[in-house]
Amino acid sequence: MGDNWTHIFIPFICLAANIFIQISVFKFFPGTGLLKSLFLGFACGFLALFLINPGIMLASNLLIYALLGYCYFHFVNMGETARRIRILLELSEVSGGLSLRDILGRYNARDIIDRRLARLVNNGQVKCENGRYYIGNLTVLTMARFTAAAKSVIFGKTP
Structure with missing residues (x-):
């Protein structure tokens, strides 16, 4: 035993x-x-x-x-x-706190999308040709579809 x-x-x-x-x-x-x-x-x-x-x-x-x-x-x-985790960590690093303007400046929607697209392109998951984006590698797309299907089955939610 x-x-x-x-x-x-x-x-x-x-x-x-x-x-x-x-x-x-x-x-x-x-x-x-x-x-x-x-x-x-x-x-x-x-x-x-x-x-x-x-x-x-x-x-x-x-x-x-x-x-x-x-x-x-x-x-x-x-x-x-996760943005909320990052916001909490950034707030903990600044003794005087951050104003809403400071936080919005750090989390500009355009900058967030630009960074995510750059990361997707650098990882080969997305490719950019003539200013248009296309699926590059299907690995993460497959994981995303699997996760969406699992959420649908388990929680009854669709993305």
């Missing part, structure tokens, strides 16, 4: 490897980008899980690891992109 309990920790150990590799790649190879470092960390943790996991526990531990990886991805994504 004692040995059976050790298998429960395997997905968590692999998640720790995932996080360590993702952070290391992101810090020491800045050209890689956040999304690619997340995918690379997940893939390395997945490979470790596959190599060290006993056969009978593989399916359940793969599912647990995938769900843990999904949670980690969205934890990072929330801190990276």
Whole structure:
């Protein structure tokens, strides 16, 4: 019975490897980008899980690891992109606070769209030709469609 309990920790150990590799790649190879470092960390943790996991526990531990990886991805994504988190952090860094004009200056809708489009183009997810934008790589579009479908099924909401 004692040995059976050790298998429960395997997905968590692999998640720790995932996080360590993702952070290391992101810090020491800045050209890689956040999304690619997340995918690379997940893939390395997945490979470790596959190599060290006993056969009978593989399916359940793969599912647990995938769900843990999904949670980690969205934890990072929330801190990276959520405006309210960024606003709170910026407010905490300024002792005198920020006026509404200052906040609106930092969060100009045009600037936000320009930055997001630049990031999409730099990642190859969108391409710009003759001033028009087109889908570049289908990976994130596929994830967006999957997320929209899941929201529709779970919450009955459509985007």
